[in-house]
Amino acid sequence: MVHPKKWYKLHTQFTLILNFRKNKYSNRTIKRKYHILFWAGYFLFNVIRWGSYFDDYWYSLKSNLIEFPLHIFIVYANLYFFIPKYLIQKKYKRYITSLFISLSFLYTARTALNYFLVTKNIWPESEGYQEAFTFNHIIAVTLGELYVLALATAIKLTVDWVNQRNRIENLKKEHLKSELNFLKTQIQPHFFFNTLNNLYALTLEKSDLASTVVLKLSDIMQYVIYDVKEPKVKLLKEIEYIQNYLDLELLRCNKNSTVDLNIKGNIANAKVPPLIFLSYIENCFKHGNKNNNDFYIYISFEITQENNLIFSLKNSFEPSLNQKKKRGIGNTNTKRRLDLIFKKNYKLDISQENNLHSVNLEIPLTKKQ
Structure with missing residues (x-):
């Protein structure tokens, strides 16, 4: 092979x-x-x-x-x-x-x-x-x-x-397009693997939520298979996709876990590269202790007057879990995609302080030349 x-x-x-x-x-x-x-x-x-x-x-x-x-x-x-x-x-x-x-x-x-x-x-x-x-x-x-x-x-x-x-x-454009497509194909199996694990756990528990998971997974598959073929998708569709993902992940979390998703500004006509925020959100569940009562995630999408999009993410996490988890391709993959698409015309800041993990990403909605 x-x-x-x-x-x-x-x-x-x-x-x-x-x-x-x-x-x-x-x-x-x-x-x-x-x-x-x-x-x-x-x-x-x-x-x-x-x-x-x-x-x-x-x-x-x-x-x-x-x-x-x-x-x-x-x-x-x-x-x-x-x-x-x-x-x-x-x-x-x-x-x-x-x-x-x-x-x-x-x-x-x-x-x-x-x-x-x-x-x-x-x-x-x-x-x-x-x-x-x-x-x-x-x-x-x-x-x-x-x-x-x-x-x-x-x-x-x-x-x-x-x-x-x-x-x-x-040739450079074709190479860029081929590499971006390859990076997106790396994301899709990675996500479905995690989601199918969630569904498998629910079926073992014979949970009534399994049917809900199947419907949400169907919506996600439709988005991933058809919509992400385009270089840019509507931000609204991307947020709907993220919301479905959050709903699926929360089924396995403590009942007191909270997710707060905020939108600031008019996103009706905004378009972004598909699957660009997912890896950071996945890490919230990967490195956070989902069984704790104080587990939370804060997500914000804000459109500025300069027509930039600011994606902010904060979540509680357990530093000890980082030593046990295998390092995935998600963040590296996303960073590579950002470099290819926006070159130096974006800002990314990832920080950890105490038990708080933060991500701040600012990208232009109109690509700068």
Whole structure:
């Protein structure tokens, strides 16, 4: 049988791999329409720019029609072949050699096509008549191509960086969601184990309260199975759930035991993470002497003007019982959930003084970013 923690790690890793592969292939390249818009805009810009420079828009159109297919060829060869196969693999010599050969081919093709199809003056922007394959002409054409390469590569790398950052953020959210779900599944069996023990004790006593316990347990199971799937639930539902739990636990306590639950403020629209208060309330019964006449629990939910929720809990307890009870996962689990959900935007204070145990938790009802 696989240990729960190992199962959680395997499940999380499998989920993240599937999501990563999905995001990888869905965002692998820039959409085709943006490629078309880029080259169409760049082509139009060049035609107008050089047409204005030479005062000859027909010449500018013809020369750009010759040159742009070559621009596109070397840009995509660089982006989708040379960089992934050589540069990223740290094969720098092969990358430089491939780029040099491509630029040499492009210069030869561009010069020849312009000479035979557009104009015999292959470098009209220079002073005087210039011949092809001279050092200055080669440098001028090569620098122009490198400019196009640099522009297209910068755009592609920027888009890839943004997509990669978004993928990482999505993976973090998926990991957070998976961990929160796992922590909630740890709480549910822990609670049902205790409740079924209570029910078993009542059936042994043949108590008439067993039917009441079954009904309350049914309500609790409906809440836990269906409602806690959401990241947040209505505070009113959470309090109803807590009240059912208290009713079940009090059946096993001394008749003089008291529970005081107070609500301050308008909780109608307030929402909180589910099962976030239960472990602290469970500890009241776990570490308190339920057979004593002075056993009591005080619970308070207060909504402040800053739209924060203050959960206060006080109960009598027996320090000697803490030495006998096994340490459970409840408080550690809840603390981890609070860290994941609210990060540092919450306050938690747990203290013990004499025979009084206190918990004060303040959380924002509107999550701070």
